[in-house]
Amino acid sequence: METKYRYILVAIFCLTLITRLILAFTIPNFTYESYFHIEQAEHITQDGFPQYNDPLSYGGRQLFFLPLFHYIAAFFGMVLPIELVAKVLPSIFLASLTVLVYVISRKISMNETASLFAATIAGFLPIIFTTNAFTPETLFLPLIFVAIYSFLNIDKKNSLYIYMISFLLLSILHPATFLLIMGFGIYTLLSFVEGKEIHRAEIELILSSIFFYIWVQFLFFKNILLKEGISFVWQNVPPQIIQEYFPLLSIPEVVILVSAIPFLAGIFVVYTSLFKTKDKKTFFLISLVISTTLLSWLRLIESHLSLSFLGIILAILFALFYKDVTEYFTKTKWSHLKKLIPITVVILICLTMIFPAITTALDQETPTSNDIDAFIWIQENTNEGVGVLALIEEGHLVSYYSKRRNMMDTNFALVQDVEQKFKDLGSVFTSSLETYVLSILDEENIQYLILTSRAQQKYGINEFKFLSDECFELVYNKNAKIYKKHCTLTRE
Incomplete structure (x- = not known):
């Protein structure tokens, strides 16, 4: 990476982080769900373990959840006030998406400018700009993209170790790691249909990931699985409000939540990749898009998380779209207009992403x-x-x-x-x-x-x-x- 691009990437990261922190501290309180996770982190700092037997919830009951996020928060909570940790840590986690999206975008597009724009889009996605949410999803999103990047570089020895560590952490962080598992399955199917070779190392890694994920989930959730069966996937949400957790969103609603730029660019890239270029690395990202869409449609994953993940994938695919557009203009008699493309993209990002992201943060549902x-x-x-x-x-x-x-x-x-x-x-x-x-x-x-x-x-x-x-x-x-x-x- 050239020095100037490194400086620009650092600037994007800092701008994203500073914006998130300003908004987080402007709004005095956290989202409602956050207080459960703050309480668990506090309990770990005091007793060393999460509170799986909660005497206060529903008058007293046993809880089931994956504890990694709470242990990480508790680690920092030993030296800092937990409410300070709860505001700063998620902002750092989600701001790091700019760097992760940049390196993944550069890997698949080989275009620095396109990758920087993709990083900016990921940093200011409206759907993830809930700056006062202290939830495991704030760590899950960057960590799953660490796993994705290392899988794309699986031929490198260090990447193999990084993937194994990141997948292990994901498995004890959030059940939605199944997104990646299902993505692997669709990726294998697409590669087979298109006659693309899947390396033995990839197959071994996919199979080991599947078995390890199943083992960890059964270890933590076996009681729920045995008592509720497959219905445990829907978390026993009351039917009266299940639409709030798993809404069937229309296309216009999705466009608003993930922003029009990455959505439209993503559709273009999916079409060209499936029917024209058929690039293997892009196949994997498209498989994740299909995986997210199917799981959301089947109500197997909450809509907010699925849209957040989808939005970041579309931000990465935007890098390919930007590259294709600039190359197209270069080959036409309008090549002199090529220099206007970056300016146009900057204006569109400001209008359709940055301002809506700030509005999303200010409209968070928090107690007074x-x-x-x-x-x-x-x-x-x-x-x-x-x-x-x-x-x-x-x-x-x-x-x-x-x-x-x-x-x-x-x-x-x-x-x-x-x-x-x-x-x-x-x-x-x-x-x-x-x-x-x-x-x-x-x-x-x-x-x-x-x-x-x-x-x-x-x-x-x-x-x-x-x-x-x-x-x-x-x-x-x-x-x-x-x-x-x-x-x-x-x-x-």
């Missing part, structure tokens, strides 16, 4: 500071062991800030009657029948109810509809409202 103060009040002013009812996404806030039992949160695996629980939770926010609500609260052993500003906005209410002075006391009223239950239904 006033709501968090209410959850902290519960911890300071209630007895240990009481149950607290909140929105399902706020369940992790009850566990993290209030240190009290929640009725529900977003970890659904192995929860019995999850559909009925979700229905009951919604009924508390919508019903005007006090006896009906009391029966739910008694059954779930709930003593406090919190109506946050988010809940008020979600249901269009300022207070619960079933309230009576005899049974419910307003004990906190600062934007968010907290009620204490005094009544219990008499059972004969």
